[in-house]
Amino acid sequence: MRKNKLSFQERAGSLQEECLCFCEEASREAMFQAPIELPEGFVIDPAEAVTNVTWNADSLSCVSERCFIETGPEPDEIAVQFAVRLQGTVTLLVSVSPVRNQYGQGNGAVSVIHSAEIDQVVYYSDEPDDCPDFSDIRIENLVVVPPFYGSPLSVTGTIVLVPEPDQRSYVFTANSGDSTVSVIDTEVNTLVSNISLSDIPTDLGVTLDKAYTYVLHGNANLVSIINNETLTVTQTTPLAGAPRKIQFETGGEFAYILAGGSSIYEINISSQTITNTFTVSPAADDFALDPNGQFFYTTNSGIWVVNKYDIKTGQLIDRLSNLETPNVIETPLIGDFAYLENGELRPNVVSVIDLTTFSKSSQINRLFDGLITIVFSDDGTRAFFLEPFPENLTVVDTAQHTMITTASLPGASDIAVTPDNQYIYAAQPDDNTVTVYRTSDYTAVSVIPVGTGPAAIAM
Known part of the structure; x- marks a missing residue:
C-alpha cells in the first residue's frame, strides 16, 4: 500500500x-x-x-x-x-x-x-x-x-460486508548498508517498498502466520516489528544484549531471540511484549527450537557442548559433549531431528541429531567448508545448506538425510524458499540485489534491485 x-x-x-x-x-x-x-x-x-x-x-x-x-x-x-x-x-x-x-x-x-x-x-x-x-x-x-x-x-x-483480501506474499531483506528493509511482492517479483529503520538491520524473521516481520538490530540491542499488512514499523523493543538470531515456535504464539550469547528472550507475538528471559550457560554460538515446542537447543564451539533446555522454565535438561566444535544448528517446523555443523578442522560435517534420544544418529554424505546458514522448506522435506564458495548450495532430502544436488548461487549471503519449494530467493549484498532461482534446474529467473547490502532475507 x-x-x-x-x-x-x-x-x-x-x-x-x-x-x-x-x-x-x-x-x-x-x-x-x-x-x-x-x-x-x-x-x-x-x-x-x-x-x-x-x-x-x-x-x-x-x-x-x-x-x-x-x-x-x-x-x-x-x-x-x-x-x-x-x-x-x-x-x-x-x-x-x-x-x-x-x-x-x-x-x-x-x-x-x-x-x-x-x-x-x-x-x-x-x-x-x-x-x-x-x-x-x-x-x-x-x-x-x-x-x-x-x-x-x-x-x-x-x-x-467485504471479504478479506487474498494475503500477498512478500520477501523481506535486511539491508545493512542503508538501514532499510526492502519488500518484494513475490507474485510479480517487484520491489514494492523500502522501509526506513532507526538502526542497522542485521537479521530478520517472519512470523508463521505471515502477519509480522521481526528485524534484529545487532548494533543497537533493539528489535523492530513490522506490520506486514501496512508495511510499517509498529513496535521497537529494547534488549539487554545484541540480538543475533530469531526463531518462531510452531504454535505461533511466541518468538525467541538469542541476544548477547547468554540470553534467550521470549516475546508474545500477540501482545508484542517480552514475557520471559532465559539465561544460557555457557554462552551460545547458535540456538534452535524443538519442532514440538517443548525445548530449545544451544551450541558452544569453545567447550564442545550442545545443551537442551526446557522452553517453559529455561532449565537445563540434557547435554551432548562428544561432538567437536558444534556451531550452526537448525530444526525443521515438522520433524524429530536437528542438523548440526561440527568439526574441529575444516572441512566440517553436518551431523543428524535425533531429538527423541538427543544423540547423533548419522551425518550428511558431504563435507562443508563453513556454512552460512541452513534453511528448511516449510514442509520439512528439503534442507538447503549455504556455503560462501562457488558451488555453494547443497540440497538435502531430509527423509534419508542424503544430498540430492548442488548448485551455484553467486554472492548469496542468505536464502528464502517459497512454500511450494519451487523457487529460492537469494540475497546478494555485493550487488544490492535479490536473485530468484527455479529449483527444478537452479537457473536464475529474475534479478530484483533492493536496498544497499541485503545481508539477510525472509519470506
Whole structure:
C-alpha cells in the first residue's frame, strides 16, 4: 500500500485546512440478531432447526473519508489515507424451519424481515473512489438461539460486508548498508517498498502466520516489528544484549531471540511484549527450537557442548559433549531431528541429531567448508545448506538425510524458499540485489534491485 509521508509542518498545515482525525479501527463484518415470534401453539427445536437468509443492500452506500494513519514510531511519521465507510441498511429475510405444533406434527417455516443498520469503516485505501462490490456480501455463522427469560427465539449471524483480501506474499531483506528493509511482492517479483529503520538491520524473521516481520538490530540491542499488512514499523523493543538470531515456535504464539550469547528472550507475538528471559550457560554460538515446542537447543564451539533446555522454565535438561566444535544448528517446523555443523578442522560435517534420544544418529554424505546458514522448506522435506564458495548450495532430502544436488548461487549471503519449494530467493549484498532461482534446474529467473547490502532475507 502506498504511503505519502508528511513532515510535521505539512501535517500541521493540513490540520488547519481541514479537520482530519486519526483513522479509526476498520471492520469488514457486522453482527446481527433477528428475533422471531412463533405463532401460538407452535415450536421450533433449535437442535434441528435450519435457517436461511437472503438479503438486499439497495439502500447501502459507500463514502470516502480522509484521515491520518501512523507509518512509523516517530510523531511525524504519518500519512493520509482514505477510509472506506459503508452506511445504510442491509435488509434480511430470515427463515427458520421446521415449525411444528405442540404434538410434534407439521413441517412448516416461519420468516421475518430484519433491518441491520450499517455505519462503519470497512478498510483503508490509497484511492478516494475505492468502494467494494455489494454483490460480494455474504451471510455466515448462522445460529438459532432458543428463547430465554421472556426473550423470543432469534437468529444470529455475521454479515460479511467485504471479504478479506487474498494475503500477498512478500520477501523481506535486511539491508545493512542503508538501514532499510526492502519488500518484494513475490507474485510479480517487484520491489514494492523500502522501509526506513532507526538502526542497522542485521537479521530478520517472519512470523508463521505471515502477519509480522521481526528485524534484529545487532548494533543497537533493539528489535523492530513490522506490520506486514501496512508495511510499517509498529513496535521497537529494547534488549539487554545484541540480538543475533530469531526463531518462531510452531504454535505461533511466541518468538525467541538469542541476544548477547547468554540470553534467550521470549516475546508474545500477540501482545508484542517480552514475557520471559532465559539465561544460557555457557554462552551460545547458535540456538534452535524443538519442532514440538517443548525445548530449545544451544551450541558452544569453545567447550564442545550442545545443551537442551526446557522452553517453559529455561532449565537445563540434557547435554551432548562428544561432538567437536558444534556451531550452526537448525530444526525443521515438522520433524524429530536437528542438523548440526561440527568439526574441529575444516572441512566440517553436518551431523543428524535425533531429538527423541538427543544423540547423533548419522551425518550428511558431504563435507562443508563453513556454512552460512541452513534453511528448511516449510514442509520439512528439503534442507538447503549455504556455503560462501562457488558451488555453494547443497540440497538435502531430509527423509534419508542424503544430498540430492548442488548448485551455484553467486554472492548469496542468505536464502528464502517459497512454500511450494519451487523457487529460492537469494540475497546478494555485493550487488544490492535479490536473485530468484527455479529449483527444478537452479537457473536464475529474475534479478530484483533492493536496498544497499541485503545481508539477510525472509519470506
